[in-house]
Amino acid sequence: MNDPVAEDCIAVLVLDDHQMVIEGVKTLLKSQPKIRVVAEANRGADALQQLLRHPEVQVVLTDLSMPQMSGLEFIRAAREVNANLRIVALSMFYDQASVTDVLSAGGCGYMLKSLSPEELIQAIEQVAAGHTYFSPEVGSMLLQNMELASLRPTPATDAPVPLTLREREVLELISREYSNHHIAEKLFISERTVETHRKNILTKTNSKSIIGLIRYALRHKLIQ
Incomplete structure (x- = not known):
């Protein structure tokens, strides 16, 4: 049986075929004394079972290209097990559609498998703190696409919806x-x-x- 994880230690599950x-x-x-891999799995279904056995898991690193259950399918199912x-996502490749799909499914980051040890540690710490994380190459691609989109002319009727x-x-x-948790704390409302x-x-x-939402908000000057 595994030793209990200290309260200040980030519990991680790794899923890859x-x-x-x-x-x-x-x-x-x-x-890393503050990060501990407490569970692992080669299939999405097994990873879901591991999440039930290890409710202390905070961060999951998952491959996207897997047989039987894809990484995207796992992300959606895992969020049903634990919304927090x-x-x-860990992948050898990246493109706008793949990154957007991960975020839409409930993921909070996208990293390349060629990442350095320092990047892996930084990513885990950052997402555990409620932030998103992208490998530099992925972040640059998203930023470039957002900048290009902001330069495209928009129809005159494209007025912002009232919020x-x-x-x-x-x-x-x-x-x-x-994160939802930190927003709830900040605004004194429930998650x-x-x-x-x-x-x-x-x-x-x-x-x-979320990428599309931020692009919309920037275009209509809803955020600075």
Whole structure:
């Protein structure tokens, strides 16, 4: 039986159909006293079972290309098991659609498997603190695409939809990478209420992802 995880230690689950990747991640994190891999799995279904056995898991690192259950399918299912999980995709490749799909499914980061030990540690610490994390190459691609989109002319009828004061507050905190938990604490409301506001904002703005929402908000000057 595994020793209990200290309160100040970040509990991690690693999911990848290649055991060598899992062993590599464990090796990189072995010397980190504040991060501990408490569970691992080679299939999505097994990882879901591990989440039930290890409710202390805070951060999940998951591959995207896996048989039987894809990484995206796992992210959606894992969020049903624990809505507070911080899930980061690990992949050899990246593109706008893949990153957007991960964020839409409930992920909070996207990293390349060529990452350095320092980057892996920084990513886990950052997402555990309620922020998002992208490998530098991924972040640059997203920023470039957002800048290009902001330069495209928009129809004159593309007026911003009216948002309530509370929705504007939630939108501002989303743009600052606050998690639902931290938004709830900041605004003194429940996480369920935050999630409801988040869904309403996405619906009102016709945004398919958080990246799309932020792009919309910047275009209409709803955030600075």
